[in-house]
Each structure stands twice: as structure tokens, then as C-alpha cells.
Amino acid sequence: MSVAGTGKEPSPQEPLLDVRGLVVDYAANGRRVRALDEASLSVPAGGTVGVVGESGSGKSTLGAAVGRLLPPSAERVGGTVRVAGAPVFELAPATLRRMRRERLGMVFQDPVASLDPTKRIGAQLRLVLGRRADKRVLASHLERVRLRDPREVARAYPHQLSGGMAQRVAIAMAMAAGPELLVADEPTAALDAQVREEVLDVVFSLAADAGTAIVWLSHDLAAVARRCARVAVMYGGRVVEDGPAGQVLTRPAHPYTAALARSAPARAGHGARLEPVPGRPPTLTGPSPGCAFAPRCAFAVERCDRERPEPVRVDGRDVLCHRVGELPFTEPEEVTA
Numbered sequence: 269m270s271v272a273g274t275g276k277e278p279s280p281q282e283p284l285l286d287v288r289g290l291v292v293d294y295a296a297n298g299r300r301v302r303a304l305d306e307a308s309l310s311v312p313a314g315g316t317v318g319v320v321g322e323s324g325s326g327k328s329t330l331g332a333a334v335g336r337l338l339p340p341s342a343e344r345v346g347g348t349v350r351v352a353g354a355p356v357f358e359l360a361p362a363t364l365r366r367m368r369r370e371r372l373g374m375v376f377q378d379p380v381a382s383l384d385p386t387k388r389i390g391a392q393l394r395l396v397l398g399r400r401a402d403k404r405v406l407a408s409h410l411e412r413v414r415l416r417d418p419r420e421v422a423r424a425y426p427h428q429l430s431g432g433m434a435q436r437v438a439i440a441m442a443m444a445a446g447p448e449l450l451v452a453d454e455p456t457a458a459l460d461a462q463v464r465e466e467v468l469d470v471v472f473s474l475a476a477d478a479g480t481a482i483v484w485l486s487h488d489l490a491a492v493a494r495r496c497a498r499v500a501v502m503y504g505g506r507v508v509e510d511g512p513a514g515q516v517l518t519r520p521a522h523p524y525t526a527a528l529a530r531s532a533p534a535r536a537g538h539g540a541r542l543e544p545v546p547g548r549p550p551t552l553t554g555p556s557p558g559c560a561f562a563p564r565c566a567f568a569v570e571r572c573d574r575e576r577p578e579p580v581r582v583d584g585r586d587v588l589c590h591r592v593g594e595l596p597f598t599e600p601e602e603v604t605a
């Protein structure tokens with residue numbers, strides 16, 4: 269099916285999601301924060317991509333931009349987002365709504381906030397599934413995400429649910445219509461370890477059955493690499509390394525990825541904020557003049573401070589690093605933490 273008004277079907281070569289050079293600023297209290305500084309990401313139909321990075325690297329902004337669901341304080345300064353060929357930021361409101369409904373499933377970082385506080389869960393789910401969905405159908409969708417008492421959950425209002433339950437409801441709603449693309453922002457952060465794995469099993473197997481592509485935003489590089497074919501690493505509002513999950517995890521090409529890979533989540537404990545490298549990630553107010561990671565990078569040279577790296581294709585990945593290929597970043601002892 270094509271998005272009305274766009275007259276475009278994705279060609280076999282065309283990615284389902286294509287984010288190119290996206291620049292997004294937030295304006296708050298007279299201050300400008302550059303959240304995305306030419307972020308690019310492309311996802312094929314049915315593909316699974318994990319997007320990882322420290323807090324503030326721009327993951328949620330990128331995820332929200334896919335559905336043009338940025339908060340009012342955000343402004344797209346440049347770049348494009350295409351879903352199935354349709355330019356998301358150019359679509360008329362009705363076309364945009366239809367695109368979201370027909371193609372996109374979104375799970376936000378704050379699941380409670382993404383639910384309508386005034387409607388029972390069952391009623392909200394019915395909006396996605398259609399009026400004909402009876403109680404049994406509603407319950408089956410809630411059961412799939414391991415909600416123990418699905419009929420009771422269907423009768424509940426969002427504020428009556430725990431964070432973990434709300435997160436599972438949000439996942440059930442996002443998956444209910446069998447979207448072509450699921451954007452899931454930290455979808456399991458509020459769940460305990462066992463439920464987390466169960467829910468991820470469900471999400472990935474439902475997605476595989478329905479041919480749904482997944483963009484999974486997370487702090488946890490290792491967890492993402494276990495489930496996704498590809499991993500994109502974000503730093504300072506850009507995707508600094510993007511490639512096959514196994515390779516990115518075991519043979520990182522960007523010094524930041526190397527640091528991220530070494531700060532094993534097992535060591536940090538689940539849910540802990542990653543502190544892969546000493547120092548803090550940047551808060552940009554405009555375009556980074558050079559590589560945003562340079563101030564924390566053990567390998568930075570003068571050029572890194574003043575010249576923005578462009579993507580270089582190395583070993584099956586796209587890497588934003590002036591020195592990639594020049595240094596053996598893959599040797600853990602070469603990386604000074």
C-alpha cells in the first residue's frame with residue numbers, strides 16, 4: 269500500500285527508513301541545544317537496527333523525528349526523513365496521520381506519557397485494532413506481551429498500571445497493527461531481567477513474522493547486538509559507526525564504540541547509565557566544529573578538533589573518524605580508559 273498523496277512505493281533498493289543529515293535543535297529558556305547534528309540512518313524493510321549511545325546522544329530525538337513526533341520546542345533545522353519514500357516532514361497532516369497509522373509503531377521512552385490518561389487500555393487498543401476487536405482479541409494482544417491479567421488490564425486506566433505494565437501495554441499497542449516499522453525507545457528499561465527477555469523474544473518474533481523492521485534505541489550495546497542485525501552508535505547527535513552488530517561489538521572501528529564495547533553492561537549493572545569514557549558527552553549549541561568525541565578521545569589529533577569527519581566505509585561499516593584505519597582501535601589495550 270502506498271501513502272496517499274505521495275504516490276510512491278518503496279522500490280526494492282529504497283530503504284524503508286532513510287534519515288539523511290538530520291539536524292534538530294531544541295530551544296528552551298533562551299538556550300539552543302543541538303540534539304541532532306547531521307544524523308543519518310537507513311533501515312531496510314524487515315531490518316533490525318539497534319541505536320546505542322550515552323544519555324544525551326540524540327537517540328530519542330532521532331526516534332521521535334521518524335514519526336515527526338518531536339516536541340514543540342524542537343525545530344528541524346535541516347536534513348530529511350523518508351519512510352517508504354515519503355518525506356515525513358513535508359507531508360500534509362492527514363497524510364502524516366495515515367503514514368503513522370499504517371506504517372509506524374512507536375514505543376516511547378516514557379510509556380505512561382504515551383498512553384491517553386482519559387481512556388481505558390482496552391479502548392485505546394481498540395482504536396488501533398478497529399471496533400470489531402472483541403474482548404478476547406484485546407486480551408490476546410495483551411497476553412502476548414506477558415501481561416498476566418489481560419482482561420483486567422484492558423479495563424484499567426493508565427495511571428492504574430505500574431511502569432513495567434504500561435511499557436508492555438505500549439509495546440502491545442505499537443505491535444497490534446503489524447506496522448512496517450517499529451521504533452522502540454528503551455522499550456524494556458522498566459522491566460526486570462526475566463520479563464525483559466520474554467518481552468524482547470515476543471517483540472522480535474512478532475516482528476519477524478510480520479516483516480516489521482525494528483529500530484531499537486538503547487544504552488545497552490551488548491543487548492542490542494544480541495538481537496539486531498545492525499548497530500548504529502550515536503555520539504553528539506551523529507551516527508558515528510554503523511555496521512553489522514557482531515563486528516561493531518567485537519571489532520569496533522570508532523574509538524567511542526571501542527570504549528562503549530569495553531564498558532560491559534554486565535559490569536555497569538542493568539539500567540546503569542554507561543560511563544564508557546572519562547568526561548562528559550557534549551551539549552552542543554550549534555554544529556560541532558570537528559569531531560564531537562575529540563575532547564574525550566585518546567587518539568584525537570589537532571585535525572579532529574577543527575574538521576568534521578565524514579562517513580568512511582571501513583570493513584563493512586560507515587565510520588565517522590579521521591583516524592579510522594590508521595590506528596588499531598580493535599586492540600583493547602590500545603584504548604586508554
Ligand SMILES: Nc1ncnc2c1ncn2[C@@H]1O[C@H](COP(=O)(O)OP(=O)(O)OP(=O)(O)O)[C@@H](O)[C@H]1O
Pocket residue numbers: 294295296301302303321322323324325326327328329330339341377487551552
Ligand atoms: N524537550 C527538550 N528540550 C530541550 N532539550 C532537550 C529536550 N529533549 C532533549 N533535549 C536535549 O537534546 C539532546 C539529545 O537528547 P535525547 O533525549 O535525544 O538523547 P538520548 O540519547 O535519548 O538520551 P537518553 O539516553 O537520556 O534518553 C540532549 O542534549 C538533551 O538534553
Ligand SMILES: [Mg+2]
Pocket residue numbers: 327328329377453
Ligand atoms: Mg532517550
